[in-house]
Amino acid sequence: MTKSELVDKIAEDAGIKKPEAAKALDSFMNNVIQALKKKDGKVTLVGFGTFSKVRRKARKGRNPQTGEEIKIKACNVVKFRPGKKLKDNI
Template sequence: MNKLELIEALATKSNLTRFNACRAIDILVNEVVTAVTMGKKVTIAGFGTFKPAARAARVGKNPKTGAPIKIKATTVPKFTPGVAFRDMVAKEGKIAR
């Protein structure tokens, strides 16, 4: 599913216009990105948690030459699915409706 398909599904299931569904998704994504960028954790019950995670400096390999390269420490976004989401996926997508 891409963003346009998600917008269409949201609009159909919530009786929103496609414009308002798009705005709602854009606002949600922007708020999650902003919070995680500021070092905060965002938890959506039943879905999962978005949080910043520290990645330590390490030595990698240039795939073209095989030469070792230094990779700097950084912070990356991390998503951890909630128990309900994880269970639904484990049951091969069988969603109770």
């Protein structure tokens, strides 16, 4: 499902116009991003799941084309853990 398909579905289910649904979805995504930017960023949607920020340590890797060893920098990544309701319905 793409973003535009999701907007269409939200508009249909909520009985609102597509521009309003697009605004709501954009607001949701922006607020999740802002919450994850914080030090211990975490967003929990009961039944759906939890988005959390995890620090990945620096490590060594290999370039698959040349086999040359490379350094991979430390970085923050987003982790999603599905909730019970989501797990049960999939």
